[in-house]
Amino acid sequence: MALGRLYEHQDCALARALEEVGERWTLLVLRDCLLGVRRFSELRDRLDIPRAMLASRLSALVEAGLLERRPYGAAREEYLPTDKAVALWPAIHALIEWGERFHPAPGGRRRLYRHVPCDRDVDRTGRCPRCDTVPAPGELETRPGPGADSNRREDRVSLALNEGPHRLLTPVYRTR
Amino acid sequence: MALGRLYEHQDCALARALEEVGERWTLLVLRDCLLGVRRFSELRDRLDIPRAMLASRLSALVEAGLLERRPYGAAREEYLPTDKAVALWPAIHALIEWGERFHPAPGGRRRLYRHVPCDRDVDRTGRCPRCDTVPAPGELETRPGPGADSNRREDRVSLALNEGPHRLLTPVYRTR
DNA sequence: CACTATGGTTCAGTGACCAGACCGAATGGT
DNA sequence: ACCATTCGGTCTGGTCACTGAACCATAGTG
Numbered sequence: 001m002a003l004g005r006l007y008e009h010q011d012c013a014l015a016r017a018l019e020e021v022g023e024r025w026t027l028l029v030l031r032d033c034l035l036g037v038r039r040f041s042e043l044r045d046r047l048d049i050p051r052a053m054l055a056s057r058l059s060a061l062v063e064a065g066l067l068e069r070r071p072y073g074a075a076r077e078e079y080l081p082t083d084k085a086v087a088l089w090p091a092i093h094a095l096i097e098w099g100e101r102f103h104p105a106p107g108g109r110r111r112l113y114r115h116v117p118c119d120r121d122v123d124r125t126g127r128c129p130r131c132d133t134v135p136a137p138g139e140l141e142t143r144p145g146p147g148a149d150s151n152r153r154e155d156r157v158s159l160a161l162n163e164g165p166h167r168l169l170t171p172v173y174r175t176r
Numbered sequence: 177m178a179l180g181r182l183y184e185h186q187d188c189a190l191a192r193a194l195e196e197v198g199e200r201w202t203l204l205v206l207r208d209c210l211l212g213v214r215r216f217s218e219l220r221d222r223l224d225i226p227r228a229m230l231a232s233r234l235s236a237l238v239e240a241g242l243l244e245r246r247p248y249g250a251a252r253e254e255y256l257p258t259d260k261a262v263a264l265w266p267a268i269h270a271l272i273e274w275g276e277r278f279h280p281a282p283g284g285r286r287r288l289y290r291h292v293p294c295d296r297d298v299d300r301t302g303r304c305p306r307c308d309t310v311p312a313p314g315e316l317e318t319r320p321g322p323g324a325d326s327n328r329r330e331d332r333v334s335l336a337l338n339e340g341p342h343r344l345l346t347p348v349y350r351t352r
Numbered sequence: 353c354a355c356t357a358t359g360g361t362t363c364a365g366t367g368a369c370c371a372g373a374c375c376g377a378a379t380g381g382t
Numbered sequence: 383a384c385c386a387t388t389c390g391g392t393c394t395g396g397t398c399a400c401t402g403a404a405c406c407a408t409a410g411t412g
Contacts, residue, residue: 011286011327011334013275014207014268020279024369027198031190040390050370055391075378076389084278090301091274092190094267099189102260103196110187125266125301125310132308134301151187158187200400216359226401231360251409252358 020064021088025049029057030085031092033067034137036172037157038078045155061085081169089137093126105147112145116167137168196240197264201225201233206261207268209243210313212348213333214254221331237261257345265313269302281323288321292343313344 021027028047037043044054058079061067066085072078093113100109101124114121115128115135126134143165144151151162160166160173197203204223213219220230234255237243242261248254269289276285277300290297291304291311302310319341320327327338336342336349 011324011329011338012204013272013279013281013286014204015275016279017271017275018203022198022200022203024198027194028188028190041388044390050372051391052371052393053369056369073378075376077391087277088274091267091270094270095193096189098264098267099191099193101263103189103192105189110189125303127301127303148187153187162187217357220359226403227360228362228402229400232400249409251407253360 017091020066023057025053025057026061027092027095029054029061030066030081030088031096032157033079033081033085034089034092035142035161035168036166036170038080038171039072040077040079042155042157042173043079046153046157086137086169090126090134093122097124097126105150107145107147107149109145110147110150112143114141114143114165115139116141140168141165142168193267196242199233201229202237203268203271205230205233205237206242206257206264207272208333209255209257209261210265210268211318211337211344212342212346214256214347215248216253216255218331218333218349219255222329222333262313262345266302266310269298273300273302281326283321283323283325285321286323286327288319290317290319290341291315292317316344317341318344 021030025047029043029049032043032046037046040054040058043049043058044051047054049057058067058069062069062079064084065082066088067079068082070078070080096111112121113126115131116139118128118130120128120130122128122135122140128135142161144162148162151158153159156173166172197206201223205219205225208219208222213222216230216234219225219234220227223230225233234243234245238245238255240260241258242264243255244258246254246256272287288297289302291307292315294304294306296304296306298304298311298316304311318337320338324338327334329335332349342348
């Protein structure tokens with residue numbers, strides 16, 4: 001989005017937030033990172049984002065303290081969400097809910113989120129109806145919902161996510 | 177943002193949401209509309225957005241069913257948020273909270289939100305601690321917080337909002 | 353009648369984003 | 383030893399979104 005300078009919006013926490021995560025692709029990248037996607041090529045395959053753009057976004061997110069870059073194996077890199085990124089989950093979840101409500105898939109919800117300790121799905125506000133808290137991503141599990149059939153993606157990450165439940169923040173797919 | 181086509185993200189409610197509200201300026205415009213800013217010139221003064229961009233965003237939002245355009249007086253127009261825009265409040269609020277947390281103003285929170293029927297401030301998840309619901313914007317009142325001093329804007333809308341409490345969705349400023 | 357407020361449109365310039373080619377390092381296969 | 387492939391990028395040239403500034407039509411105001 002390149003809001004770049006928004007000094008005039010000093011009263012505005014929303015402008016501050018959007019300067020960091022409001023650019024094109026950024027929230028999609030972060031959502032996938034919170035789901036457990038960690039590698040450049042996985043993000044690339046799943047989002048169909050231009051390589052240069054992904055590289056640019058990832059380094060900006062590392063710079064902003066939302067992701068941590070970590071060598072992995074030999075000449076491989078991993079991007080892990082920091083607490084700052086994890087704290088963004090309520091906002092991302094709220095946007096997902098809005099999208100599900102006003103742009104529903106034919107069959108229904110595309111994806112469901114369950115609070116693992118309580119074994120209950122969270123409600124539209126992201127709250128677990130049993131323990132009455134808004135769980136952090138680390139306590140959530142996602143699984144395909146009735147509307148997941150509209151997903152025609154065939155990259156490994158999407159296939160794995162559509163196969164069954166998956167704990168957030170844990171790697172979706174591991175080659176070894 | 178011009179996400180334009182994202183057919184490949186069919187599994188993804190977030191992509192659907194961002195196609196509609198993810199472009200530059202859009203969420204800032206909608207936040208102001210939910211606060212009660214209704215007129216072209218008010219938005220223009222408060223956001224420092226190029227006129228052409230504001231006109232383009234407003235007509236796109238009307239087209240998308242988030243705002244309703246209504247003649248007002250003579251040769252004046254008003255933009256009113258629809259239910260679809262009101263439903264976006266939890267997401268906007270969550271982003272504001274994240275911004276307040278990770279990019280705080282020197283004095284503290286810039287703005288506070290109170291659930292009027294219960295006379296209690298909502299918590300970080302947007303929930304009223306008394307009635308235990310997530311109130312819609314229509315039941316909220318906002319007032320400047322301890323960090324509001326960092327706001328140096330001098331347009332009429334910002335001045336009015338910094339003066340005292342204001343009920344969301346009601347006009348912030350009225351010339352007559 | 354001049355002057356201002358409102359709600360725009362038009363236009364040229366800039367910069368963000370795009371697809372596609374290329375690249376070096378580390379394996380894997382034979 | 384060789385080639386192919388995977389991974390995580392960079393480079394390049396083109397397009398499109400966004401920008402500031404000027405312009406404009408209508409209605410009301412002094």
